[in-house]
Amino acid sequence: MIAGAILAAIAIAVVLWQQPWSTKAEPERPTISADxxxxxxxxxxxxxxxxxxxxxxxxxxxxxxxxxxxxxxxxxxxxxxxxxxxxxxxxxxxxxxxxxxxxxxxxxxxxxxxxxxxxxxxxxxxxxxxxxxxxxxxxxxxxxxxxxxxxxxxxxxAGKLETTRTGGTTVVTVDGGDKAKPIVDQTESAHAAVNKVVTGAKTRLVVISPRTQAQAAALLAQSTASIKQIAAVTTTLDASNSARAALVVVLNPAVFAAMDARAAQVVMSHEATHLMTDAATADIEPWVAEGFADFVALRDDKAPLSVSAGQILRSVRKDGAPDRLPTADDFGTSQHGLGGTYESAWMIFRMLGDRFGDEDILRFYNAVLDGRPTAQATESTFGLSVAEITRDWRAYLVKSASITS
Missing domain, CATH: 3.10.450 (Nuclear Transport Factor 2; Chain: A,)
Known part of the structure; x- marks a missing residue:
């Protein structure tokens, strides 16, 4: 009896609270007129x-x-x-x-x-x-x-901005930025890495650290899907190709924050190379731009080749060396195996670096940046045709894959 009375009381309370007989409607939203x-x-x-x-x-x-x-x-x-x-x-x-x-x-x-x-x-x-x-x-x-x-x-x-300026670097965070990484320290290290290899590099390095991937995409005039593989992008502030526009590095926290400290620093130094040499708005072959950027970023890297070139070397062991140098299509952000493409471009410069000095590598890169056709620049700097570089690079990849586990 007592239990039944309690249940009845609860039922009455629920009905009173819900008031099914009430005709009270949601507050009306203001009407938006046609004009x-x-x-x-x-x-x-x-x-x-x-x-x-x-x-x-x-x-x-x-x-x-x-x-x-x-x-x-x-x-x-x-x-x-x-x-x-x-x-x-x-x-x-x-x-x-x-x-x-x-x-x-x-x-x-x-x-x-x-x-x-x-x-x-x-x-x-x-x-x-x-x-x-x-x-x-x-x-x-x-x-x-x-x-x-x-x-x-x-x-x-884009959101609440904060800036940190140290020497030649500026870090702009959006809504607090990527809190998982020491962005300011990494930016300073990247600035120093470029100056160590590239004489006459731009003195200013600007990095934008958004809080979300959606913010990064908006700043890049892209969709979130199109940048899901990309940790960072060097671009103009208005996403144009104008050589007169300011260059910035925009981080993608969805990818960058998940990287270990070494990989994140490599990415930051790679992008800093693009920015500080104005490569992002230059009309040069991607293997030159990307390979040189990693040549700078990995200049003092102590990781074994199985780490720094693991993807491309596994591919070579499985399918053999690529039959041509990487093209613009290979660097498309939706391409499978994009990391291996970047590694393969770096291996071109690593091979050349084993045979020539930093000064020759930089002289070749600057010649291409200045508008000289790549084939002319390889001949005048290294005494090699592009076909000969391709042949030697393929052999270099095969040899590296055979001695790397």
Missing amino acids: AGVAIAAQIRALGNARNESEFVDAAGDSDAARDWAKETYANVGLIDATDIRLRFVKGGNNAARADGATEATVEVSWRPGPRSGLAEQQTKQAEATFVLDPLTGDTFAVRDAVQGTGALPLWL
């Missing part, structure tokens, strides 16, 4: 015209999320000394594009990093970002976020 784009265009214009933080925060809209976003974004602008900022509404804003009722607007963004940023350059960057806005009342909106649209997401819209 909301006019209001959003004016709001975006006000953001672009803001002369101080107060005006920028006011223009972002009347919500806690908008104020938080605006304060963080405005701080980022000052941190990287962003100048010449232009925002122009392109389209959108006239429907609830997201499940929570938020709308989206495409905004053309142009800007230029200033001289205090560590990212100084000669050109303005331009891309389209997607602004996420919460509808309020009376056709007013609050900007909640800005995410990747078409092109590289501007750095100052």
Whole structure:
């Protein structure tokens, strides 16, 4: 009896709590009118015209999320000394594009990093970002976020930025960056490694350390799927191929954080070589760019060949040596065995390094960077044709595979 009474009481309490007879509905979301784009265009214009933080925060809209976003974004602008900022509404804003009722607007963004940023350059960057806005009342909106649209997401819209500058290096973290690795120390070591081999290298090295792979992809104007094998990329800040644009190393924390200390340092020094020699915007064969970058990164490496070239040597033992030098297609980010391709390019330079000095290797690399055809550069520097280098490299791979377990 007592148990039955207790169960009955619980059932009554549940019914009272659920109130199945109630017709109370969820709070209605503000209606987005068909001409909301006019209001959003004016709001975006006000953001672009803001002369101080107060005006920028006011223009972002009347919500806690908008104020938080605006304060963080405005701080980022000052941190990287962003100048010449232009925002122009392109389209959108006239429907609830997201499940929570938020709308989206495409905004053309142009800007230029200033001289205090560590990212100084000669050109303005331009891309389209997607602004996420919460509808309020009376056709007013609050900007909640800005995410990747078409092109590289501007750095100052990517998340909370912090910078560390030491000598010739600048590390920019996004939302705290990759906390699993000593990024600042690795950047300094990479800077020193390049200067040890490359005379006349650029003195500035800038590394961006995002917190997530999605942030890395947005900064690279890529999808997350397209960078899933890549630990780091040297690129221009706007993901263009312009030789006038600032070069940066963007880390992919999903891959970079999982590496051991040695491998992570090799990757950082490899990318630093690309950046400090302007290889990322040069029109040179990939085996030259990638092979030389690893030649620098592995210059003082103490790991056995079974570690530094394990993938390509296993492939050679199984299938024999490749019949040609690696091509641009072989370095595609979706290619299976990508690590082995990089190792094979390094083995070209390792072979040449065994026969020639660092000065000759650097002279060949600089000649190619300066626009001399690779075949001419190999002949004038080493007295070897590309065909002869290919022949010797294949034999070198076979021999190395036979003596490496």
